[in-house]
Amino acid sequence: MTASWTPYRFLADRMLGRLARYLRLLGYDVSYPEPCEDAGLVAMAMSEGRVLLTRDLGFLERIGPARGNPKVVILRSSVVTEQVAQLASEGWLDRPGPPRCASCNRLLEDIDLLEARHLVPPYTFSVHTRFLYCHGCNRVYWEGSHLERFRRRLRLQQ
Ligand SMILES: [Zn+2]
Numbered sequence: 001m002t003a004s005w006t007p008y009r010f011l012a013d014r015m016l017g018r019l020a021r022y023l024r025l026l027g028y029d030v031s032y033p034e035p036c037e038d039a040g041l042v043a044m045a046m047s048e049g050r051v052l053l054t055r056d057l058g059f060l061e062r063i064g065p066a067r068g069n070p071k072v073v074i075l076r077s078s079v080v081t082e083q084v085a086q087l088a089s090e091g092w093l094d095r096p097g098p099p100r101c102a103s104c105n106r107l108l109e110d111i112d113l114l115e116a117r118h119l120v121p122p123y124t125f126s127v128h129t130r131f132l133y134c135h136g137c138n139r140v141y142w143e144g145s146h147l148e149r150f151r152r153r154l155r156l157q158q
Pocket of ligand 1: 136
């Protein structure tokens with residue numbers, strides 16, 4: 001790994017809300033803007049250095065081959081696990097960063113068990129040992145459930 005390597009950052013269009021949430025939890029910086037015109041998406045992706053993700057087959061045709069366009073990935077499946085698998089197989093997901101909030105994209109922070117105890121249901125607290133907190137929207141996350149299975153399946157580890 002070279003010191004200058006940074007993970008790809010993404011911009012998901014309005015058809016890809018679930019994908020945006022999964023990618024954030026997996027450790028990718030994903031923006032998910034309000035609906036807007038192609039040109040708006042392109043401008044945002046360019047100015048923020050993001051790879052544009054879409055299921056819109058006509059997108060590349062419409063924005064044309066102009067120089068300076070952002071990288072665009074057309075996702076073939078409507079199923080979120082297959083979308084992630086496609087991105088992984090094409091080399092977009094090689095080095096995830098730390099997990100981010102599925103809702104607001106902010107980096108999650110570890111909180112200690114004493115704190116977590118007051119924030120999650122007793123059963124959840126009793127069966128997990130690591131809790132993460134979003135200071136943006138005050139959500140608590142824990143390892144387990146679908147996220148872990150998902151990572152294992154894709155062999156994405158951080
Ligand atoms: Zn959040």
